[in-house]
Each structure stands twice: as C-alpha cells, then as structure tokens.
Amino acid sequence: MLYKSMIQKALLNNLIEPASVPLYGSFPFKIENERIQLNGLWLAGTSGITFFSETEDYYINKTFPYKDIRSCSKKVSLLAMSPKIELSFLDGTSYTMLVEQEDAKRFVQAISDRLQKV
DSSP states (O other), X not given: OHXXXXXXXXXXXXXXXXXXXXXXXXXXXXXXXXXXXXXEEEEEOSSEEEEEEEOSSOEEEEEEEGGGEEEEEEEEETXXXXXXXXXXXXXXXXXXXXXXXXXXXXXXXXXXXXXXXX
C-alpha cells in the first residue's frame, strides 16, 4: 500500500516519466546534518536518478545526474534478508536502499544501460 501511495505522490509531483523505472524501499538520507531513515522511491529517469520521499515530517526530491554516478549494483542484505541496491558516486559518496519489492534487477539493469551512454 505504501508503494502505491508513494507512486501517486510522485505522479502528482510530475516525477515519473514514461521511461522511468521506480524502486520502493528504505534508505538513509542526510537532512540538516542528521541521517534519517526514509521510505520512498528511487526513480531511474532519462536524465538521472531521483530520490523521492514525502511524509508528514519530510519531503525529499533530489535528482542525481548519471554523469556523477560510478556504479549501481544489487546485493543481498544478510541482516534484513532482502535485496539491497548500492549506488556509488564519482565523489566517493554512496547510498544503499533495502528493497521492499523485487524490481531491483530491472532497476539496476536500467541504470547500467544508461550509465553506458554517458
């Protein structure tokens, strides 16, 4: 249910384009020097990856262009026993999302294909 709700919010904010590949899960994000654990979407669009989360407390809408991304990979979190996506940037930062639905493979493939075109 949360996935559908977040997709609806992303559509209302015009964040989803026809070529977008959405992925829903949990990821840490730094807000005002504090790491917050968020549930939300990573959207692989034509020009970059957008992190999106909208709750009563937080609104995140941050796009990272593909030219700044080093790699994207799918692994398994042994602690959570679920897939996780690792996104690494050229500046050394990285983000990890624990995935709550099994579109991880399609998401990683879409990003890998788009990174090859950069």
